[in-house]
Amino acid sequence: MTPRCSLLLAGVGLLAAAATIVFWISTFRWSGRYGRYSGWLPQDLIPLFFGVALVAVSYSAYLLGRGWDRAVAWWSLAAANAEAKARAGEAAPAQPDAGPGQKEFRFSWRPCCLFTVFFILWIVLAREVESYGSYRDIYVAAARGVMWVTGALLLSVATLFLMRSVGQELKTGLTPGMRRFCRVPMFWTVYGVLWLLVMCLIEGWPCWEWETLGGLLMCVAGGVYAAWVAVFLAQVSRWRNAQERFWRVSQADGARAQAPQPAWQHWLVGGVMWLVLIQACLFSCIMFSSVYGRLGVGFSELTSFPLLLVMAHYPTLWMAMLLREMLAVGWFYKSREETE
Protein backbone atom coordinates (compact mmCIF):
# COMPACT_ATOMS: atom_id res chain seq x y z
CA MET A 1 0.00 0.00 0.00
CA THR A 2 1.62 3.17 -1.15
CA PRO A 3 1.46 6.03 1.35
CA ARG A 4 -0.53 8.93 0.12
CA CYS A 5 2.11 11.39 1.23
CA SER A 6 4.55 9.88 -1.24
CA LEU A 7 1.94 9.95 -3.95
CA LEU A 8 1.41 13.57 -3.12
CA LEU A 9 5.08 14.23 -3.71
CA ALA A 10 4.90 12.53 -7.06
CA GLY A 11 2.02 14.84 -7.86
CA VAL A 12 4.10 17.81 -6.82
CA GLY A 13 6.78 16.74 -9.24
CA LEU A 14 4.25 16.79 -12.03
CA LEU A 15 2.98 20.12 -10.74
CA ALA A 16 6.47 21.55 -10.83
CA ALA A 17 6.92 20.23 -14.34
CA ALA A 18 3.65 21.84 -15.37
CA ALA A 19 4.68 25.14 -13.83
CA THR A 20 8.00 25.00 -15.60
CA ILE A 21 6.40 24.33 -18.95
CA VAL A 22 3.98 27.19 -18.33
CA PHE A 23 6.87 29.51 -17.52
CA TRP A 24 8.71 28.27 -20.56
CA ILE A 25 5.76 28.85 -22.83
CA SER A 26 5.23 32.29 -21.37
CA THR A 27 8.85 33.17 -22.06
CA PHE A 28 8.70 31.97 -25.61
CA ARG A 29 5.29 32.67 -26.98
CA TRP A 30 3.29 35.19 -25.05
CA SER A 31 5.55 37.57 -23.22
CA GLY A 32 7.33 38.71 -26.30
CA ARG A 33 10.63 39.00 -24.52
CA TYR A 34 12.52 38.63 -27.77
CA GLY A 35 9.92 40.18 -30.01
CA ARG A 36 9.27 37.73 -32.77
CA TYR A 37 10.21 34.13 -32.42
CA SER A 38 13.90 34.12 -33.14
CA GLY A 39 14.93 30.52 -32.80
CA TRP A 40 16.41 28.42 -30.05
CA LEU A 41 19.34 29.39 -27.91
CA PRO A 42 20.96 27.30 -25.20
CA GLN A 43 19.93 29.64 -22.40
CA ASP A 44 16.29 29.16 -23.36
CA LEU A 45 16.59 25.69 -21.92
CA ILE A 46 17.48 26.94 -18.43
CA PRO A 47 13.87 27.02 -17.20
CA LEU A 48 13.48 23.48 -18.45
CA PHE A 49 16.53 22.46 -16.46
CA PHE A 50 14.98 23.79 -13.28
CA GLY A 51 11.82 21.89 -14.13
CA VAL A 52 13.80 18.68 -14.57
CA ALA A 53 15.61 19.37 -11.31
CA LEU A 54 12.34 19.91 -9.48
CA VAL A 55 10.88 16.71 -10.90
CA ALA A 56 14.04 14.80 -9.93
CA VAL A 57 13.97 16.17 -6.40
CA SER A 58 10.27 15.39 -6.07
CA TYR A 59 10.75 11.86 -7.33
CA SER A 60 13.69 11.29 -4.98
CA ALA A 61 11.66 12.66 -2.09
CA TYR A 62 8.82 10.36 -3.10
CA LEU A 63 11.07 7.31 -3.03
CA LEU A 64 12.67 8.41 0.23
CA GLY A 65 9.33 9.00 1.90
CA ARG A 66 7.93 5.70 0.67
CA GLY A 67 10.93 3.76 1.91
CA TRP A 68 10.92 5.43 5.30
CA ASP A 69 7.19 4.91 5.72
CA ARG A 70 7.73 1.20 5.21
CA ALA A 71 10.68 1.14 7.60
CA VAL A 72 8.65 2.93 10.27
CA ALA A 73 5.76 0.52 9.81
CA TRP A 74 8.07 -2.50 10.03
CA TRP A 75 9.95 -1.38 13.14
CA SER A 76 6.78 -0.19 14.86
CA LEU A 77 5.20 -3.58 14.29
CA ALA A 78 8.32 -5.36 15.56
CA ALA A 79 8.42 -3.15 18.66
CA ALA A 80 4.71 -3.67 19.34
CA ASN A 81 5.15 -7.45 19.06
CA ALA A 82 8.17 -7.39 21.36
CA GLU A 83 6.27 -5.33 23.91
CA ALA A 84 3.30 -7.65 23.76
CA LYS A 85 5.60 -10.63 24.20
CA ALA A 86 7.33 -8.98 27.16
CA ARG A 87 4.05 -8.11 28.83
CA ALA A 88 2.09 -11.30 28.43
CA GLY A 89 4.50 -13.93 27.25
CA GLU A 90 2.10 -15.68 24.93
CA ALA A 91 0.14 -12.62 23.93
CA ALA A 92 -1.12 -12.48 20.41
CA PRO A 93 1.17 -10.63 18.01
CA ALA A 94 0.23 -7.09 17.18
CA GLN A 95 -1.71 -6.39 14.06
CA PRO A 96 -0.03 -4.39 11.31
CA ASP A 97 -2.02 -1.29 12.17
CA ALA A 98 -1.60 -1.52 15.93
CA GLY A 99 1.84 -0.04 16.37
CA PRO A 100 2.17 3.57 17.39
CA GLY A 101 3.56 5.89 14.80
CA GLN A 102 2.83 3.70 11.84
CA LYS A 103 -0.42 5.37 11.00
CA GLU A 104 -0.44 6.23 7.37
CA PHE A 105 -0.38 9.83 6.31
CA ARG A 106 -4.08 10.49 5.96
CA PHE A 107 -4.60 13.02 3.26
CA SER A 108 -8.06 13.79 2.11
CA TRP A 109 -8.45 14.01 -1.63
CA ARG A 110 -11.81 15.73 -1.48
CA PRO A 111 -10.57 19.29 -0.85
CA CYS A 112 -7.99 18.76 -3.58
CA CYS A 113 -10.65 17.73 -6.06
CA LEU A 114 -12.77 20.67 -5.00
CA PHE A 115 -9.81 22.95 -5.34
CA THR A 116 -9.02 21.63 -8.82
CA VAL A 117 -12.57 22.09 -10.04
CA PHE A 118 -12.79 25.62 -8.75
CA PHE A 119 -9.32 26.39 -10.02
CA ILE A 120 -10.32 25.38 -13.53
CA LEU A 121 -13.48 27.48 -13.20
CA TRP A 122 -11.32 30.34 -12.03
CA ILE A 123 -9.09 30.06 -15.10
CA VAL A 124 -12.14 30.02 -17.36
CA LEU A 125 -13.52 33.06 -15.55
CA ALA A 126 -10.19 34.82 -15.92
CA ARG A 127 -10.22 34.21 -19.65
CA GLU A 128 -13.74 35.58 -19.89
CA VAL A 129 -12.72 38.63 -17.90
CA GLU A 130 -9.83 39.31 -20.21
CA SER A 131 -12.01 38.97 -23.28
CA TYR A 132 -14.50 41.53 -21.92
CA GLY A 133 -11.77 43.80 -20.66
CA SER A 134 -11.69 46.07 -23.67
CA TYR A 135 -15.13 47.63 -23.27
CA ARG A 136 -16.54 46.84 -19.81
CA ASP A 137 -14.37 48.41 -17.16
CA ILE A 138 -16.76 48.16 -14.21
CA TYR A 139 -17.59 44.56 -15.01
CA VAL A 140 -13.91 43.81 -15.35
CA ALA A 141 -13.08 45.37 -11.99
CA ALA A 142 -15.87 43.50 -10.22
CA ALA A 143 -15.14 40.21 -11.89
CA ARG A 144 -11.46 40.53 -11.19
CA GLY A 145 -12.20 41.19 -7.54
CA VAL A 146 -14.34 38.08 -7.36
CA MET A 147 -11.66 36.14 -9.17
CA TRP A 148 -8.91 37.28 -6.80
CA VAL A 149 -10.87 36.54 -3.67
CA THR A 150 -12.16 33.20 -4.97
CA GLY A 151 -8.74 31.99 -6.04
CA ALA A 152 -7.05 33.07 -2.84
CA LEU A 153 -9.81 31.62 -0.66
CA LEU A 154 -9.71 28.29 -2.47
CA LEU A 155 -5.95 28.17 -2.17
CA SER A 156 -6.13 28.91 1.54
CA VAL A 157 -8.92 26.39 2.19
CA ALA A 158 -7.06 23.65 0.33
CA THR A 159 -3.89 24.48 2.23
CA LEU A 160 -5.66 24.49 5.57
CA PHE A 161 -7.11 21.04 4.80
CA LEU A 162 -3.66 19.81 3.82
CA MET A 163 -2.07 21.24 6.94
CA ARG A 164 -4.78 19.78 9.12
CA SER A 165 -3.90 16.37 7.69
CA VAL A 166 -0.25 17.02 8.47
CA GLY A 167 -1.17 18.12 11.99
CA GLN A 168 -3.05 14.87 12.55
CA GLU A 169 -0.04 12.97 11.29
CA LEU A 170 2.20 14.68 13.83
CA LYS A 171 0.02 13.82 16.82
CA THR A 172 1.39 10.39 17.74
CA GLY A 173 4.76 8.80 18.35
CA LEU A 174 6.81 11.99 18.70
CA THR A 175 8.40 13.81 21.57
CA PRO A 176 6.78 17.19 22.29
CA GLY A 177 9.87 19.09 21.12
CA MET A 178 10.08 17.22 17.85
CA ARG A 179 6.36 17.66 17.30
CA ARG A 180 6.64 21.41 17.75
CA PHE A 181 9.64 21.57 15.45
CA CYS A 182 7.87 19.57 12.75
CA ARG A 183 4.87 21.87 12.90
CA VAL A 184 6.90 24.91 11.87
CA PRO A 185 6.54 24.25 8.10
CA MET A 186 2.84 23.75 8.62
CA PHE A 187 2.49 27.14 10.27
CA TRP A 188 4.72 28.65 7.61
CA THR A 189 2.52 27.35 4.81
CA VAL A 190 -0.70 28.46 6.44
CA TYR A 191 0.77 31.87 7.18
CA GLY A 192 2.03 32.16 3.60
CA VAL A 193 -1.33 31.37 2.08
CA LEU A 194 -3.12 33.74 4.43
CA TRP A 195 -0.56 36.38 3.50
CA LEU A 196 -1.37 35.81 -0.17
CA LEU A 197 -5.04 36.14 0.62
CA VAL A 198 -4.55 39.42 2.46
CA MET A 199 -2.35 40.77 -0.30
CA CYS A 200 -4.98 39.84 -2.87
CA LEU A 201 -7.59 41.70 -0.88
CA ILE A 202 -5.40 44.76 -0.39
CA GLU A 203 -3.40 45.06 -3.57
CA GLY A 204 -5.21 42.77 -5.97
CA TRP A 205 -4.16 39.64 -7.73
CA PRO A 206 -1.75 40.18 -10.62
CA CYS A 207 -3.34 40.40 -14.02
CA TRP A 208 -4.12 37.17 -15.75
CA GLU A 209 -0.94 35.89 -17.37
CA TRP A 210 0.80 32.61 -17.79
CA GLU A 211 3.32 33.76 -15.21
CA THR A 212 0.52 34.10 -12.67
CA LEU A 213 -0.54 30.53 -13.23
CA GLY A 214 3.05 29.33 -12.99
CA GLY A 215 3.60 31.34 -9.83
CA LEU A 216 0.48 29.91 -8.25
CA LEU A 217 1.56 26.38 -9.11
CA MET A 218 4.92 27.12 -7.55
CA CYS A 219 3.20 28.32 -4.38
CA VAL A 220 1.19 25.12 -4.18
CA ALA A 221 4.33 23.06 -4.78
CA GLY A 222 6.13 25.00 -2.02
CA GLY A 223 3.33 24.27 0.41
CA VAL A 224 3.38 20.57 -0.34
CA TYR A 225 7.16 20.45 -0.07
CA ALA A 226 6.81 22.02 3.37
CA ALA A 227 4.29 19.32 4.30
CA TRP A 228 6.70 16.64 3.12
CA VAL A 229 9.54 18.17 5.11
CA ALA A 230 7.43 18.10 8.27
CA VAL A 231 6.23 14.53 7.79
CA PHE A 232 9.60 13.12 6.75
CA LEU A 233 11.46 14.36 9.82
CA ALA A 234 8.67 12.99 11.99
CA GLN A 235 8.96 9.61 10.27
CA VAL A 236 12.73 9.52 10.83
CA SER A 237 12.19 10.29 14.50
CA ARG A 238 9.58 7.52 14.77
CA TRP A 239 11.90 5.14 12.95
CA ARG A 240 14.63 5.81 15.50
CA ASN A 241 12.31 5.49 18.49
CA ALA A 242 10.78 2.26 17.20
CA GLN A 243 14.20 0.66 16.73
CA GLU A 244 15.41 1.64 20.16
CA ARG A 245 12.15 0.43 21.69
CA PHE A 246 12.37 -2.90 19.92
CA TRP A 247 15.94 -3.69 20.94
CA ARG A 248 15.41 -2.59 24.51
CA VAL A 249 12.23 -4.58 24.95
CA SER A 250 13.23 -7.63 22.94
CA GLN A 251 13.82 -10.46 25.38
CA ALA A 252 15.93 -12.39 22.92
CA ASP A 253 18.65 -9.78 22.94
CA GLY A 254 18.11 -8.27 26.36
CA ALA A 255 18.39 -4.67 27.41
CA ARG A 256 21.84 -3.14 27.31
CA ALA A 257 23.20 0.02 28.75
CA GLN A 258 23.79 2.65 26.12
CA ALA A 259 26.86 4.82 26.31
CA PRO A 260 26.17 8.56 26.12
CA GLN A 261 26.70 10.18 22.76
CA PRO A 262 30.08 11.86 22.34
CA ALA A 263 30.23 15.60 22.78
CA TRP A 264 31.31 16.30 19.22
CA GLN A 265 28.00 14.93 17.94
CA HIS A 266 26.10 17.37 20.11
CA TRP A 267 28.33 20.21 19.00
CA LEU A 268 27.94 19.31 15.33
CA VAL A 269 24.21 19.89 15.69
CA GLY A 270 24.13 22.51 18.44
CA GLY A 271 26.88 24.61 16.88
CA VAL A 272 24.94 24.94 13.67
CA MET A 273 21.84 25.93 15.59
CA TRP A 274 23.79 28.74 17.27
CA LEU A 275 25.16 29.75 13.87
CA VAL A 276 21.65 29.88 12.43
CA LEU A 277 20.52 31.97 15.36
CA ILE A 278 23.26 34.51 14.66
CA GLN A 279 22.45 34.40 10.95
CA ALA A 280 18.79 35.04 11.67
CA CYS A 281 19.67 38.04 13.85
CA LEU A 282 21.91 39.50 11.17
CA PHE A 283 19.35 38.72 8.50
CA SER A 284 16.75 40.67 10.45
CA CYS A 285 19.10 43.61 10.88
CA ILE A 286 19.91 43.65 7.19
CA MET A 287 16.31 43.40 6.10
CA PHE A 288 15.18 46.25 8.28
CA SER A 289 18.20 48.53 8.05
CA SER A 290 19.25 48.03 4.45
CA VAL A 291 16.53 46.61 2.25
CA TYR A 292 13.45 47.97 3.99
CA GLY A 293 15.33 51.12 4.91
CA ARG A 294 15.88 51.94 1.25
CA LEU A 295 12.58 50.72 -0.12
CA GLY A 296 10.42 51.61 2.86
CA VAL A 297 8.60 49.25 5.18
CA GLY A 298 5.02 48.75 4.11
CA PHE A 299 2.43 46.36 5.43
CA SER A 300 3.25 43.73 2.82
CA GLU A 301 7.00 43.89 3.53
CA LEU A 302 6.52 43.74 7.27
CA THR A 303 4.15 40.80 7.12
CA SER A 304 6.28 38.93 4.60
CA PHE A 305 9.30 39.11 6.90
CA PRO A 306 8.45 35.94 8.93
CA LEU A 307 8.00 34.05 5.66
CA LEU A 308 11.45 35.06 4.45
CA LEU A 309 13.04 34.44 7.83
CA VAL A 310 11.73 30.87 8.05
CA MET A 311 12.38 30.15 4.39
CA ALA A 312 16.02 31.19 4.71
CA HIS A 313 16.87 29.43 7.98
CA TYR A 314 14.52 26.54 8.66
CA PRO A 315 16.12 24.19 6.07
CA THR A 316 19.43 24.35 7.93
CA LEU A 317 17.73 23.65 11.23
CA TRP A 318 15.80 20.81 9.60
CA MET A 319 19.01 19.24 8.32
CA ALA A 320 20.55 19.62 11.77
CA MET A 321 17.61 17.84 13.37
CA LEU A 322 17.76 15.12 10.73
CA LEU A 323 21.46 14.69 11.44
CA ARG A 324 20.73 14.57 15.17
CA GLU A 325 18.27 11.72 14.73
CA MET A 326 20.58 9.78 12.42
CA LEU A 327 23.60 10.22 14.67
CA ALA A 328 21.55 9.10 17.64
CA VAL A 329 20.35 5.91 16.01
CA GLY A 330 23.80 5.20 14.59
CA TRP A 331 25.35 5.69 18.01
CA PHE A 332 22.73 3.43 19.52
CA TYR A 333 24.00 0.52 17.42
CA LYS A 334 27.64 1.41 17.84
CA SER A 335 27.40 1.60 21.62
CA ARG A 336 25.58 -1.75 21.65
CA GLU A 337 28.44 -3.31 19.75
CA GLU A 338 30.94 -1.80 22.15
CA THR A 339 29.10 -3.16 25.18
CA GLU A 340 29.08 -6.69 23.76
Add this chain to the structure above:
Amino acid sequence: MPGSAPGDSPAGDEDAATATCPACGAVLRNVRVEPGARVRCLNCGKRFAPEHGQDARATDHGRDAHATGAPRGAGYWLLRIPAAIVCAAGLVGTPLLMFTFIGALAVFRRGIRIEEFAGLLYMPLLAWQGVVLVFLTASLARVDAGGVLAAWRAGIIKGSLPAMPGSSLPYIAPLAVTGGLLPVVVICVSENDLPRPA
Protein backbone atom coordinates in the same frame (compact mmCIF):
# COMPACT_ATOMS: atom_id res chain seq x y z
CA MET B 1 20.41 -15.98 1.83
CA PRO B 2 17.24 -16.58 3.77
CA GLY B 3 17.27 -19.71 5.88
CA SER B 4 20.96 -20.38 5.42
CA ALA B 5 23.49 -20.80 8.19
CA PRO B 6 25.30 -17.75 9.50
CA GLY B 7 28.47 -18.84 7.82
CA ASP B 8 26.83 -18.95 4.43
CA SER B 9 27.23 -15.28 3.92
CA PRO B 10 27.89 -13.85 0.50
CA ALA B 11 31.41 -13.12 1.62
CA GLY B 12 32.14 -16.81 1.12
CA ASP B 13 35.67 -17.85 2.09
CA GLU B 14 36.37 -14.47 3.52
CA ASP B 15 34.32 -15.40 6.56
CA ALA B 16 35.80 -18.87 6.91
CA ALA B 17 37.65 -19.56 10.17
CA THR B 18 40.33 -21.98 11.30
CA ALA B 19 40.25 -24.04 14.49
CA THR B 20 42.92 -26.16 16.15
CA CYS B 21 41.89 -29.47 17.69
CA PRO B 22 42.94 -29.57 21.37
CA ALA B 23 43.42 -33.36 21.20
CA CYS B 24 45.58 -33.92 18.13
CA GLY B 25 46.58 -30.39 17.18
CA ALA B 26 45.17 -30.67 13.67
CA VAL B 27 44.24 -27.37 12.10
CA LEU B 28 40.78 -27.36 10.61
CA ARG B 29 40.17 -24.84 7.89
CA ASN B 30 36.91 -23.32 6.67
CA VAL B 31 35.19 -24.00 9.96
CA ARG B 32 31.69 -22.59 10.00
CA VAL B 33 29.68 -23.17 13.13
CA GLU B 34 26.85 -21.57 15.01
CA PRO B 35 28.02 -19.43 17.91
CA GLY B 36 28.77 -21.70 20.87
CA ALA B 37 28.42 -24.90 18.86
CA ARG B 38 31.04 -27.67 18.77
CA VAL B 39 32.78 -29.22 15.77
CA ARG B 40 34.17 -32.69 15.22
CA CYS B 41 37.87 -33.01 14.39
CA LEU B 42 38.37 -34.57 10.98
CA ASN B 43 41.65 -36.15 12.17
CA CYS B 44 40.80 -37.74 15.52
CA GLY B 45 37.03 -37.43 15.62
CA LYS B 46 36.94 -35.61 18.95
CA ARG B 47 34.26 -32.94 19.38
CA PHE B 48 35.40 -29.57 20.68
CA ALA B 49 34.27 -25.96 20.78
CA PRO B 50 36.55 -23.56 18.87
CA GLU B 51 38.18 -21.32 21.43
CA HIS B 52 38.09 -17.57 21.37
CA GLY B 53 41.02 -16.11 19.49
CA GLN B 54 41.55 -19.15 17.28
CA ASP B 55 40.05 -17.38 14.35
CA ALA B 56 42.93 -15.25 13.20
CA ARG B 57 40.84 -13.28 10.75
CA ALA B 58 38.26 -12.42 13.38
CA THR B 59 40.97 -11.42 15.81
CA ASP B 60 42.45 -9.15 13.21
CA HIS B 61 39.14 -7.39 12.89
CA GLY B 62 38.87 -6.97 16.64
CA ARG B 63 35.80 -9.17 16.85
CA ASP B 64 35.03 -12.14 19.01
CA ALA B 65 34.45 -15.62 17.72
CA HIS B 66 30.71 -15.04 17.69
CA ALA B 67 31.20 -12.51 14.97
CA THR B 68 32.69 -15.10 12.66
CA GLY B 69 30.37 -15.53 9.75
CA ALA B 70 28.13 -12.75 10.97
CA PRO B 71 26.17 -11.06 8.21
CA ARG B 72 27.35 -7.65 7.24
CA GLY B 73 25.64 -4.51 6.09
CA ALA B 74 25.59 -3.32 2.53
CA GLY B 75 28.09 -0.55 3.23
CA TYR B 76 26.19 2.12 1.34
CA TRP B 77 29.33 3.05 -0.57
CA LEU B 78 27.27 4.19 -3.51
CA LEU B 79 26.09 7.00 -1.25
CA ARG B 80 29.10 7.41 0.98
CA ILE B 81 31.68 7.99 -1.75
CA PRO B 82 29.82 10.88 -3.41
CA ALA B 83 29.13 12.30 0.04
CA ALA B 84 32.82 12.16 0.86
CA ILE B 85 33.66 13.90 -2.41
CA VAL B 86 31.10 16.63 -1.71
CA CYS B 87 32.44 16.99 1.83
CA ALA B 88 36.04 17.26 0.66
CA ALA B 89 35.05 19.79 -1.99
CA GLY B 90 33.17 21.80 0.61
CA LEU B 91 35.96 21.70 3.15
CA VAL B 92 38.50 22.85 0.58
CA GLY B 93 36.27 25.21 -1.37
CA THR B 94 34.65 27.06 1.50
CA PRO B 95 37.84 28.55 2.96
CA LEU B 96 38.97 29.47 -0.55
CA LEU B 97 35.62 31.10 -1.21
CA MET B 98 35.73 33.00 2.07
CA PHE B 99 39.31 34.04 1.46
CA THR B 100 38.44 35.29 -2.02
CA PHE B 101 35.42 37.13 -0.66
CA ILE B 102 37.41 38.82 2.08
CA GLY B 103 40.22 39.60 -0.36
CA ALA B 104 37.80 41.25 -2.76
CA LEU B 105 36.40 43.34 0.06
CA ALA B 106 39.87 44.35 1.14
CA VAL B 107 40.71 45.52 -2.36
CA PHE B 108 37.60 47.60 -2.94
CA ARG B 109 36.81 48.83 0.57
CA ARG B 110 38.50 49.47 3.84
CA GLY B 111 35.95 47.95 6.19
CA ILE B 112 33.32 45.25 6.09
CA ARG B 113 29.64 46.07 6.24
CA ILE B 114 27.04 44.06 8.11
CA GLU B 115 25.54 42.67 4.87
CA GLU B 116 28.90 41.33 3.79
CA PHE B 117 29.60 39.89 7.21
CA ALA B 118 26.25 38.11 7.14
CA GLY B 119 27.04 36.71 3.72
CA LEU B 120 30.34 35.51 5.06
CA LEU B 121 28.55 33.79 7.89
CA TYR B 122 26.40 31.73 5.51
CA MET B 123 29.40 30.33 3.64
CA PRO B 124 30.44 27.75 6.26
CA LEU B 125 27.09 26.08 5.71
CA LEU B 126 28.42 24.84 2.36
CA ALA B 127 31.10 22.82 4.10
CA TRP B 128 28.72 21.82 6.86
CA GLN B 129 26.30 20.34 4.35
CA GLY B 130 29.05 18.10 3.03
CA VAL B 131 29.85 17.02 6.57
CA VAL B 132 26.17 16.33 7.15
CA LEU B 133 26.03 14.14 4.06
CA VAL B 134 29.05 12.15 5.25
CA PHE B 135 27.59 11.55 8.69
CA LEU B 136 24.13 10.80 7.36
CA THR B 137 25.38 8.16 4.98
CA ALA B 138 27.77 6.74 7.58
CA SER B 139 24.90 6.54 10.05
CA LEU B 140 22.77 4.74 7.49
CA ALA B 141 25.53 2.20 6.97
CA ARG B 142 26.01 1.81 10.73
CA VAL B 143 22.30 1.36 11.30
CA ASP B 144 22.11 -1.24 8.57
CA ALA B 145 25.15 -3.18 9.74
CA GLY B 146 24.29 -2.83 13.42
CA GLY B 147 20.69 -3.83 12.92
CA VAL B 148 21.56 -6.89 10.88
CA LEU B 149 24.24 -7.94 13.36
CA ALA B 150 21.96 -7.47 16.35
CA ALA B 151 19.20 -9.41 14.63
CA TRP B 152 21.64 -12.23 13.84
CA ARG B 153 22.87 -12.36 17.43
CA ALA B 154 19.33 -12.44 18.70
CA GLY B 155 18.55 -15.31 16.36
CA ILE B 156 16.01 -13.31 14.41
CA ILE B 157 17.82 -13.81 11.11
CA LYS B 158 20.08 -16.67 10.11
CA GLY B 159 22.28 -15.01 7.55
CA SER B 160 22.79 -12.00 5.39
CA LEU B 161 19.70 -10.34 4.09
CA PRO B 162 18.96 -11.04 0.45
CA ALA B 163 19.77 -8.37 -2.06
CA MET B 164 16.93 -6.14 -3.09
CA PRO B 165 15.33 -7.36 -6.30
CA GLY B 166 15.20 -5.06 -9.27
CA SER B 167 17.41 -2.34 -10.60
CA SER B 168 18.79 0.59 -8.62
CA LEU B 169 18.43 2.81 -11.66
CA PRO B 170 15.10 4.39 -10.65
CA TYR B 171 16.74 5.49 -7.40
CA ILE B 172 19.88 6.88 -8.97
CA ALA B 173 18.66 8.23 -12.29
CA PRO B 174 16.78 11.33 -11.01
CA LEU B 175 19.75 12.68 -9.15
CA ALA B 176 22.17 11.62 -11.87
CA VAL B 177 20.12 13.42 -14.50
CA THR B 178 20.12 16.58 -12.43
CA GLY B 179 23.82 16.33 -11.69
CA GLY B 180 24.59 15.68 -15.32
CA LEU B 181 22.51 18.59 -16.56
CA LEU B 182 23.98 21.06 -14.08
CA PRO B 183 27.28 21.60 -15.96
CA VAL B 184 25.33 22.01 -19.19
CA VAL B 185 23.23 24.73 -17.62
CA VAL B 186 26.28 26.47 -16.19
CA ILE B 187 27.86 26.49 -19.63
CA CYS B 188 24.64 27.80 -21.13
CA VAL B 189 24.45 30.59 -18.57
CA SER B 190 28.05 31.53 -19.21
CA GLU B 191 27.18 31.91 -22.88
CA ASN B 192 24.47 34.44 -22.14
CA ASP B 193 26.47 37.22 -23.75
CA LEU B 194 26.44 35.61 -27.16
CA PRO B 195 24.64 37.74 -29.75
CA ARG B 196 21.20 36.53 -30.68
CA PRO B 197 20.43 35.74 -34.30
CA ALA B 198 18.64 38.44 -36.19
